[in-house]
Amino acid sequence: MKIDSALSAVVTGGASGLGLATVKALRAAGAKVAIFDLNPETGAKEAAATGATFCQCDVLSDESVDAAFAKARAAQGQERALVCCAGGGNAIATARRDKKTGAINMFPSDQFEWVLRLNTVGTFRCITRSAAGMMTLDPIDGERGAVVNTASAAATDGQMGQAAYSAAKAGIVGMTLPIARDLSREGIRVNTIQPGIFNTPAMARATPEMLQALGAMVPFPTRLGHPEEYASLALEMIRNGYFNGETVRLDGAIRMQPR
Numbered sequence: 182m183k184i185d186s187a188l189s190a191v192v193t194g195g196a197s198g199l200g201l202a203t204v205k206a207l208r209a210a211g212a213k214v215a216i217f218d219l220n221p222e223t224g225a226k227e228a229a230a231t232g233a234t235f236c237q238c239d240v241l242s243d244e245s246v247d248a249a250f251a252k253a254r255a256a257q258g259q260e261r262a263l264v265c266c267a268g269g270g271n272a273i274a275t276a277r278r279d280k281k282t283g284a285i286n287m288f289p290s291d292q293f294e295w296v297l298r299l300n301t302v303g304t305f306r307c308i309t310r311s312a313a314g315m316m317t318l319d320p321i322d323g324e325r326g327a328v329v330n331t332a333s334a335a336a337t338d339g340q341m342g343q344a345a346y347s348a349a350k351a352g353i354v355g356m357t358l359p360i361a362r363d364l365s366r367e368g369i370r371v372n373t374i375q376p377g378i379f380n381t382p383a384m385a386r387a388t389p390e391m392l393q394a395l396g397a398m399v400p401f402p403t404r405l406g407h408p409e410e411y412a413s414l415a416l417e418m419i420r421n422g423y424f425n426g427e428t429v430r431l432d433g434a435i436r437m438q439p440r
């Protein structure tokens with residue numbers, strides 16, 4: 182698929198980090214881009230800075246996602262590319278004994294469900310709506326659209342405390358092939374990126390020492406990933422017409438340790 186001024190794209194979580202880098206790369210290639218994001222301040226600011234359209238959106242809600250697609254399509258036409266970056270997680274042990282009090286605490290079920298709803302269901306909700314819209318378009322060079330999802334290294338090597346996040350991201354990996362198969366007759370491709378550790382605002386809680394220690398765990402290059410490197414792969418997954426039904430690790434060969 183050509184990425185130029187004729188292409189309309191949607192990036193969820195596009196106000197920050199990996200999503201924002203993808204917005205910038207798509208805009209640099211000339212595409213029209215809509216940022217779908219929960220955060221109205223960063224969303225409006227980054228849309229103004231990049232020349233994108235901001236559509237405030239909570240991927241947890243059908244109504245909110247429908248309204249965002251309606252706004253984006255009114256502004257820039259039906260999208261042929263969707264990049265799903267909205268997501269996040271928590272760090273809670275499955276069951277844990279408090280070292281001081283001896284009290285035993287369990288992972289709250291509602292916290293587990295929230296991570297699945299945000300990452301797995303939120304991604305699927307955006308794909309269903311985007312695919313339905315893409316299906317109304319005439320194919321160009323035989324294809325109607327391309328979808329890129331964001332999983333995590335945690336999908337296969339989750340650390341302690343990451344049960345919910347790992348399950349949610351493994352869900353995204355697991356659904357990639359069946360969704361690609363579902364949409365194959367319509368000429369819509371679906372791929373997923375499994376990032377290792379990237380230097381984004383999501384890592385802002387870590388001290389510089391912690392970030393350096395995380396970077397040192399990466400075999401090569403021995404540093405955190407740059408969001409632009411994620412964006413580069415996302416754009417290749419959109420461009421390359423034979424890229425379909427696949428999940429690709431992008432992680433400097435890191436395999437996460439238990440903690």
Ligand SMILES: NC(=O)c1ccc[n+]([C@@H]2O[C@H](COP(=O)([O-])OP(=O)(O)OC[C@H]3O[C@@H](n4cnc5c(N)ncnc54)[C@H](O)[C@@H]3O)[C@@H](O)[C@H]2O)c1
Nearest residue numbers: 194197198199218219239240267268333376378379381383
């Ligand atoms: N940074 C990393 O090291 C890393 C590694 C693996 C996977 N990931 C995944 O990559 C994606 C992007 O991560 P990031 O590091 O760029 O994070 P980030 O916090 O910089 O950006 C995430 C964006 O998503 C938005 N968002 C959150 N909840 C939302 C919701 N309900 N609806 C709409 N938008 C919402 C936030 O407002 C934010 O702008 C996430 O899915 C994350 O799990 C990140």
